Amino acid sequence: MFELSTHIPGPKQLHEIDLSAYDALYLGDYTCPLYPGNFSRNIETLAPAVERVKSMGKRCYLSLYAIPKDSDLIWIKELLQGARGLPLDGVEVHNMGLLRTVREILGDIPIHLGVFGNLYTHETARVLKTYGVERVFPNAELSLEELIYIRDHSPVEVIVPLHGKIPLAISGTCFVTDYTGQVPLHCEESCSQGHWLTHEEWELKSIGRANLSGKDLCMLEYLDRLAQSDLNLFYIYTLGETGAYIETAGRVYREALQKVGSNGEVRAAQWLDQLRSVSHSGLCNGFYFGVSGQEYLSPKALSPIA
Known part of the structure; x- marks a missing residue:
């Protein structure tokens, strides 16, 4: 069995996109509280969203703002107070301060450490476990061997991103706002379109307050190896992506994961074309x-994962 998850920032995506391929959803855009209807910011949108996700038979996690200042703690605490009683399966945080706040307000709810929690070692994972962290997104710069080592040498679950633009940096200010000199009237549309930082053949994507890799991480051809390593918590980066992207990536990886160990190779070329x-x-x-994070290597050129 496996779990395939992704982030869904607001009501528009939740209601308009076919999310049937995903087993679990992280509700909220953890990069920007100003995103319209952001589940990470508004209890008015969060409560019905949780109800909808649970009615779809999926696990539901609340994703909190990744880099809060002291002034943000006021509304974050109000959000958590409002979330009491909601059937959440966990809460994602990116720093120790919010970890403590979640524990104080929501009790023993499972906590997930987000990608900007910058987890590099199993020792850090062991410490976090004592504070209630059950699952971690290791830093994106770690190798698969290092992810597996953390999984094997700490009492936490390890999430393995399979696809999408890798989060590289986050800021408390918006690149788009700074560039235009005004808050976009339709920042949801602006973020989904993306803004590209280019130099010759090198590219990064900005979604406002976060910079992502230009190329999409793709582990489609390595799913058998991941399964052989007993990895089963999988994730697709989709913040700032279109509905077509979210649906296509989810469908391809669900179909491929269901074929692991059988005849999945028959459709590998077709799936890659879709991605x-x-x-x-x-x-x-x-x-x-x-x-380097920019390269794509052939599975035949690599030795089995340790």
């Missing part, structure tokens, strides 16, 4: 194999 069709800058393997 490339929604990719702006092409595919890469991120940092999983100890090389």
Whole structure:
């Protein structure tokens, strides 16, 4: 069995996109509280969203703002107070301060450490476990061997991103706002379109307050290896992406994961074509194999994962 999850920032995506491929949803855009209807910011949108997700038979996690200042703690605490009693399956945080706040307000609810929690070692994971963290997104720069080592040497679950633009940096100010000199009237549309930072063949994508890799991480051809390593918590990066991207990536990976160990290779080329069709800058393997995050390596060229 496996779990395939992604982030859904607001009501529009939740209601208009086919999310049937996903087993679990992280509700909220953890990069920007100003995103319209952001589940990470508004109890008015969060409560009905949780009800809808649970009615779909999916696990539901609340994702909190990644880099709060003291002034943000006021509304975050109000959000958590309002979330009491909601059938959440967990809460994602990115720093120790919010970890403590969640524990104080929501009790023993499972806590997940987000990607900007910057977890690099199993020792950190062991410490976090004592504070109630059950699951972690390791730092995106770690290799697969390092992810597996953390899983094997700490009492926490490890999430393995399979696809999408890798989060590289986050800021408390918006790139789009700074560039235009005014808050966009339709920032949801602006973020989904993306803003590209380019130099010759090198690209990054900005979604306002966060910068992402230009190329899409793609682990489609390595699913058998991941399964052989007993990895089963999978995730797709989709913040700032279109509905077509979210649906296509989810459908392809669900179909491929269900074929692991059987005849999945028969459709690998077709699946890759579908993923490339929604990719702006092409595919890469991120940092999983100890090389630059821009490269895509052939599975035949690599030895089995340790």
